[in-house]
Amino acid sequence: MLQEAPCLAALLHILCPATERICPLTHCLTSSASHAHKVKNSMTTMHLSFYRLALLYATVVHVLFPTRNCVAKAVRTHQVTLSAFPSTSAPEKPSPHAKLSIPTAAHTPRPNGESVACASDRISLARRSVPAVLVVPHTAANGTGFIGAQEAGGQGDAEEWRPIQIRAFTRDLNDPQRFCTAAGDRRVSFLGDDVVCDASSVLTVRKKRFLLERALPLGIKMHSDRLAVHPVDVNVALPELESTCAAFSVPPEHFVSNPAVADMYVYVGAMQDASGALAWATTCAVLNDGRPFAGVTNISPWHLKETEEVVRTVTHELGHILGFMSNYFRNVDALKKVTTRGGMHRYVVDTEHTRRVTSEHFNCTNVYGIELENIGGDGVVDSHIDRRFVADDLMTQRSIGGRYTVFSLASFESLGFYRVNYSCAEPSLWGLHSGCGFFHNECFVNGTTAYPDVFCSRVPVQGDESCTHDRLGIGYCNLFECTQDIPERYRYFDNPRLGGEILADYCPSVGLSENRSCEHGNSEEMHGSFIGKGSRCVRGSDLRYKEGAVAAACVEMDCTDRILRVRVLGGEWQECPEGKSVQPKSNGGLWSGSIICPRHADVCARTECGALVLEPLPPQENDMEPVSAEIEETHPDVPNESSAGTVEGAESEKSEEVVHDDVIPEDAVPEKSAEDSGTTESTWAPCLRHLYSAVPVLFNVFVVYL
Structure with a gap:
């Protein structure tokens, strides 16, 4: 020193x-x-x-x-x-008088063998504060000033907008002091906590490869396919970062005034989290008009499984950095406090955009926008879409599916920084066209629900499986008996301790079981199911396959005609009229009983625009080894047109979505002017x-x- x-x-x-x-x-x-x-x-x-x-x-x-x-x-x-790397000491704590924002705990783990419906402290990130975001100083480049999204929108100039370019910087994945290399390692987390590493949190070469080559590029692409911004065509220089943001390794060039190489910078870590959160993120700096420009996120290594869920977790975290936080909605006067079901007071994102998509989705004109989560701790409350309101949206805490639906798009549009592409919205079946009752009434009245396709009331037992509400997989009803009485306003059954997950206002629904996705599941754990693209779940009635009972099964779907056609595993194509029961056609009598035909709209609603396609990661000899400074890893520096991380609308073919070198590539760093070179x-x-x-x-x- x-x-x-x-x-x-x-x-x-x-x-x-x-x-x-x-x-x-x-x-x-x-x-x-x-x-x-x-x-x-x-x-x-x-x-x-x-x-x-x-x-x-x-x-x-x-x-x-x-x-x-x-x-x-x-x-x-x-x-x-x-x-190149920050100190491993804890970051400085902000002044208690400073204006504070809270890192968002996007996803938290489910306790093994415990009901998550009974303890709110298990779903929130420990209370930690970081300083309020700072304004990025910038000067006009070549005499062209920055045109804010709202101003450009008012001009109606479509040429002023382009798909957002996000660049991730991952220096902290190259320093062994910034992640776990072995069980028992002692580290300081990015939130300043002392942690003792466990075996599941060791960052292996393969986990790092998946994060760099799949999760980050695909997560970035999910946003760039749907959000457009006025490009940052000015010189920018990050201010001095503090607390949580200062704990991440930021390239020194970012503190010097230079032309921006992207519309948003993200600094990524993969450290075990002391609170057990799967991931968290926060914004660190904004442009003059308030649009987020830089942020940080941490993905816990134990969560880095090669699944679509992890990709959507990364997408979720990027969404927080883009501005999906209560303070951003408040800054643009989009927050409104309303009285909802059961006399509950909560905040909603109430704008013309959110009211429109809510009205169209639920088929109800008496709406007030998108409800925000009212249960949990700092970083959860009012910074996520309420799970009872819509459980399968990307920005819902512990989302079922994490779809980039019209609700997320309308929320981003409400911030005023973005134009959104609604044609790329992923479908949501949660309460779709269910009417005002779903929106305004309780999920159960006297133990009975008017929406059995969404809510369930059977305590799960082995073999009593059912389809998830979106027909994308098989699971069990998440109805539990808690160790203490549920708050009175959330009691839907005679038993005062019976209810669903707390984030869903204790409304029980079928949750997707691990490895039981219709498109990506494990066939050995899904008796009688066809696993593959376009497969969807149907319920059975006295259904059996090879003498084994089948309560629900995934079958192939053909949506080309008005009447749905299905094919069970090992069977033949047959018509399946909505609401009817049909006996599966199969050779050799493999099937008996019948399947209940779903609604055409429930199994055929999908979009190819901006679809998430997760290709398998090829094996590498040292995949299972811990990442270390000595291990030489190779990753493509520049994604080509077929790369999952390519962002449409990039300025050149050499634009990168994920920068995983210790030094920014030379073509991405502008040469310093004579004025800059004299700043020493x-x-x-x-x-x-x-x-x-x-x-x-x-x-x-x-x-x-x-």
């Missing part, structure tokens, strides 16, 4: 005794006190010792801390190699001036102290 900060080294050389020149500040003060108390134990000497210590302390406050700050700025700005002297100058101004104070210390 002394070699990196010469003026700080000089100061410590003066203040600390010769034998303690490399000691920390606390040791320096301790040794000074010890030296003073060795003098004669008289009242006068004690007074002199106290005066010495007080003067020394004042000198340290006056000289050391400002000097340290100017040194840090100089080193970070100009010495790239010294700031101007940055060090305040440091030297401050030391010079402190000379009289230091002289007084010598006179009194010695």
Whole structure:
């Protein structure tokens, strides 16, 4: 540290005794006190010792801390190699008087063997605060100023808009001190917590590859396919980041005014989280019009499974950085407090965009917009779509499916920063066209629901499986008996302890079981189901396959005609009229009983626009090894047209979606101008001036102290 900060080294050389020149500040003060108390134990000497210590302390406050700050700025700005990785020490805590925002805990784990319906503290990120977002200073490039989304929208100039370009920087995935390499490792998380690594949180080469080559590029593409912005065509320089944001490794070039290489910068980590959260994110800096420009996210390695769910988790986190947080909705006057079902008060995103999509989805004109989550802790409440309102949306906490529906799109449009592509909205079947009753009434009345395709009332037992509401998989009704009474306003059954998940206002529904997706499930765990693209779930009536009972099965669907056609595993194509029961056609009598034909709209609603296609990750010899600085890993620096991470509308073929090198590629870093190259002297100058101004104070210390 002394070699990196010469003026700080000089100061410590003066203040600390010769034998303690490399000691920390606390040791320096301790040794000074010890030296003073060795003098004669008289009242006068004690007074002199106290005066010495007080003067020394004042000198340290006056000289050391400002000097340290100017040194840090100089080193970070100009010495790239010294700031490749941040310190592993805990980030500084913000002032309690600062305006605060909260990292969003997008996903939290389900406790093994426990009902998540019974404890709200298990669904929220521990309360941690980070400073409010900072405005990014920028100047116009080539005389062209930034045109805000709202202003450009008013002009109706379509050429002013393009698909958003997001660039992820992953330096913290290259430093072994910033992730777990073995069980028992001790690390400091990005939130400043001490963690002891467990085996499931070790970042292996394959987990890192999946994050870099699949999850991040696909998550970015999910947004770029649907959101357009006015491009950032100005010079930008990040402000000095604080707290959580400062804990991430940010390329030094980002603190120098240069043309932006993307519309949003994201800094990514993969550290075990002390609270057990699967992932979290927050915004760090905004443009002058308030649009988010930079943010951070952490994905816990134990959650990095090669599934579509993980890709959608990453997409969810990016959504928070894009502005899906309560403070952003509040800043644009989109939040409104309303009274909902059962007399509950909650916030909604209430704009013309959200009212329109809500009315069309539920087939109800008496609506007030999109309800926000009212249960959970900081980072959950009012920063997610309410799960009872719509359980399968991308921005719902613990979403069932995580679809990029019209609700997320309308929410982003309401911020005023984005234009959205509704033609790429993924379908939601949650309460679709169910009328105002679904929107305004309780899910159960006297233990009975008017919406059996969405809600369920059977305590799960082995073999009593059913289809999820979206027909995309098989699962069990998440109806549990809690260890204590459920709040009275959420009691739907005679048993006061019986209810569903707390985030859904205790309304029980069928949750997708692991490995039981109709398109990507494990056939060995899904007796009688066809697994593949376009497969959907149907319920059975006395249905059996090879002498084994089948309560629900995934079957092939043909949606080309008005009347649905289906084919069971090993069977033949046959018509399946809506609401009718038909006996499966099969060779050799493999099937008996009947299947209940679903609604055509429930199994045929899909979109190819912006579809998420997760290709298998090819194996690599060192996949199971922990990531280390010594392991040389190869990843494509530049995605080609067929790459999952390619963003449509990029300025050039060399634009990258995921930057996973330790240094930004040369073609992505603009050359510094002559003006920029001369900033070294101007940055060090305040440091030297401050030391010079402190000379009289230091002289007084010598006179009194010695």
